[in-house]
Amino acid sequence: MNTAEKEFHPLSQQFSGGSIVLADYGFRSKDGVPENCKLCAKGTWNDRMSVEISFSLMTVICGLKRIHHRLQAYIQARLASVAALFNILMILFHLLHPDADPFQMSIAEFSL
Template identity: 45%
Template sequence: MGLIVDWDTAKESDYDTVFQPIIVRYETQSLILADRGFHAKSGFHAKSGDPSNLKICKRGSWNDRMLVETVLSMLTTICHLKKVAHRTWAHLQARLAFVNAAFNVLVQWRGLKPDQDQMIRLSIAEFSL
């Protein structure tokens, strides 16, 4: 359905594979679309490589992932995430939790349904006031 069901934070210097335990948690329930940064070679960052529900997307494939990225980009602008300057890690995590919740509300507001031209119209301008 395109909803955020779980999330976590890590240091900028951490590899994306640090999030694989979250991916494994939903192995029988969902398909996770990710870029190549989430790929783990056996014995490098993970004991057994990638979880079975992790789909590494090549550039230009699985446009569903790009739809999610576009909505998150819009939220970055609306929620001023490029200008975040929280003094504590807990406050930053609270801000990100709010953005994740806002994302889920927006996805369910009208749904991610294609129109008669098979286009999914994205507009959150009405929420930026």
């Protein structure tokens, strides 16, 4: 929060050669972007939107904006459990709705 997106360039450079980083135009800087960073105009690279939708769903259902753990191990455990929960709920969704598009994501029905 309250950090310019260009501050994450060194982090994305660590993955150069192994993966790409999909970002919006707020990620650009006057010094350029890392070579593995792909700037996406609205409506392109729909994979990026799938990731953003996944994060949005998990933020709402698992309360990811309210993580107040003080130790890194607890934060890692919380994020690992959220990832496992997401995978389980996606499998369950497609078992309950076999006619749904394989790329459809809806886990809101499991929110209590």
